[in-house]
Amino acid sequence: MLIFSIREVFGKKVDKKWFWFLGIYxxxxxxxxxxxxxxxxxxxxIYIYSDTKSYYSIFMKMxxxxxxxxxxxxxxYTLINKILLNIFNAPYYVLTLIIAIFAIIFKVEYTEDNTFYPFTFTLFMFIPNFFIGExxxxxxxxxxxxxxxxxxxxxxxxxxxxxxxxFLGSGIHSVCYLFLPMYWLARVPLNKTIMLILIIGSVFLSPFEVYRFFGNFLSGMAEESSLVDGFNGYMDETVQRINGGFGIPEAMMAILTFFLFVFDNKMKELYPYYEYHRNYAVIGICFYFIFRNNPIFSSRLVGAFVGFSYIIIPNAMYVVSGRVRNMIYAFIITLVVFNFVVFSTFNNIRAGRFTIDLYQNHLLP
Structure with missing residues (x-):
């Protein structure tokens, strides 16, 4: 990823086939x-549980x-599980393989569609996203x-x-319902003044926990009791940060906000459909501060939107040249190294059995 990243930033665009080779790996x-x-x-x-449900109940749920x-x-998701187990009696790794195939295909296509630096963006988001996501x-x-x-x-x-x-995405995870309005919101015109008002307003709303007014609607999207412990194996949420401290998530929101305001004019002028990603970014930042006191909401629900918006950071290199591009790229690589060190230091790699002595694969030695 690093070698091809350097080539696509400082040389010429890398052929898409190499990105597919990475995707297969x-x-x-x-x-x-x-x-x-x-x-x-x-x-x-969940895989075993899904086979206890009838096709009729799955159809009614649809x-x-x-x-x-x-x-x-x-x-x-229940239907995929049930078919694999009920009809094919497939081992569990067949499910994880199928889910990974579809997830990576959509990821490769999305990345290719929305940035000239697919390897750089994938490298930038690899830690912790690959371990928390795929x-x-x-x-x-x-x-x-x-x-x-x-x-x-x-x-x-x-x-x-x-x-x-x-419709299909919400059949896998209900958080996808949050994206329904984005067909219209993605094209809403924003300027720096409106963005500033929205972000500052969300910061001030943070202590009031206004998300509680939505009751169980959001809870159903973000929480499954059987998965919370596993998720917390990756995310180290401290009481001090939740109660008003400053940590890595706040730093990333600040970095994203910086790129939004500094490169907004050039991105609007030179990068196609930048406004869509900008709107996702603003919503993600606002959601983060509104949900900040809830570690599950502020990571799972917000993460869905912020995953869109981080593409703005490598894309900024497209609208600048020379020394500024070098500075942005150096900053991205610094963040990659920082995330690797932090993720390892928090023992999250070992918690997920991704160390060289614990990782196991059905195909790889």
């Missing part, structure tokens, strides 16, 4: 892992109607990348195509 790493990831056992439990049984997991919260990861992919239909003004992907 990541599919093998995530899809054929064995007992790897803090959520591995929880999803294995229609948002009550069936003879209660489904605690979204209909499409190798951790596989449902939310797949659902959100299906919606990320569907941003092409916002650009093409194909509403029904976009709604179809929202």
């Amino acid at each position: 990541l599919i093998i790493l995530a899809g054929l892992r064995n007992q790897v990831g803090p959520d591995y056992g929880s999803y294995l439990g 229609l948002h109607l009550e069936g003879t049984e209660t489904l605690d997991v979204e209909w499409l 190798s951790g919260q596989i449902r939310q990861n797949l659902g959100t990348f299906m919606v990320y992919f569907a941003i092409r239909y916002i650009k093409e003004r194909k509403l029904w195509h976009y709604l179809f992907f929202i």
Whole structure:
């Protein structure tokens, strides 16, 4: 990733086939892992649980109607699990492989569609996203990348195509419902004054926990009791930060805000569809501060939007030249190294069994 990243930034665009080779390798790493990831056992439990549900109940859940049984997991994910186990009696790694294949395909297509620096963006987001996403919260990861992919239909003004992907994505994870308004919100004009008012307003709203007014609606999108412990194996949320301290998430919001305001004019002028990513970024930053006192909301719900918006940081290199591009790239690589060190220091790599002595794969030695 680093070698091709240097080439695409300082040389010429790398052929897409090399990006697909990387995608295939990541599919093998995530899809054929064995007992790897803090959520591995929880999803294995869901796999077995899904076979106890009837196809009729799954169909009723798809229609948002009550069936003879209660489904605690979204209909499409339950259906995939049930077919694999009930019809093919497939081992669990077949499920993780299929989910990884679709997630990486959507990820590759989205990245290629929205940046000239796919290797740089993938490198920038690799830690901790690959471990929390493709190798951790596989449902939310797949659902959100299906919606990320569907941003092409916002650009093409194909509403029904976009709604179809929202429908499928929400069948994997209900957090995808949050993206439904983005077909219209992505094109809302914003300027620096409006962005500043929205972000500062969200900071002031943070202590009041206004998200509680939505009751169980948001809770259903962000929390499954069987997965919270696994998720917390990766995310080190301290009481001091939640109660008003300053940590890595706040620093990343500050960095993203900096890029929004400093490069906004040039990006609007030179980068196609930048405004869509900017709007996602503003919503993500505002959501982060509004949900800040809830560690699950401020990471899972916000992460879905921020995953879009971080693409602004490498894309900024496209609208500058010379010394400024070098500075941005050096900053990105510094963040990559920093994230690697922090993620390892928090013992999260060992918690997920991703160390060289603990990692196991059904294919790789």
